[in-house]
Amino acid sequence: MTEEELATWHLYILRCKDGTLYTGITNNLERRFEEHQSNGPRCAKYLRGRQPVTMIYHTSFKNKSLALKAEIKVKKLTASQKKLLASGQLVIHEIADTA
Incomplete structure (x- = not known):
């Protein structure tokens, strides 16, 4: 297996300052959050x-494939459903089975 x-x-x-929501995946959460905060070249255009x-x-x-599948499912949710997910009031089947 590779390191990745x-x-x-x-x-x-x-949650953005304008109240909109952005969903993504990464293998380094702290680094990616800092990139998004920086508004630099590695920040998502959105x-x-x-x-x-x-x-x-x-x-x-445990792997990128599972994270991608969950990301696709979450991106199909409404903003209200994403907020419920964040508050623990909504559970996504793929997330519950693979986390």
């Missing part, structure tokens, strides 16, 4: 000018 395959992957949801951002949810997966 052994890495823990994270799904996260950020987040440019929407800082500061607040992390409202994150969960871990």
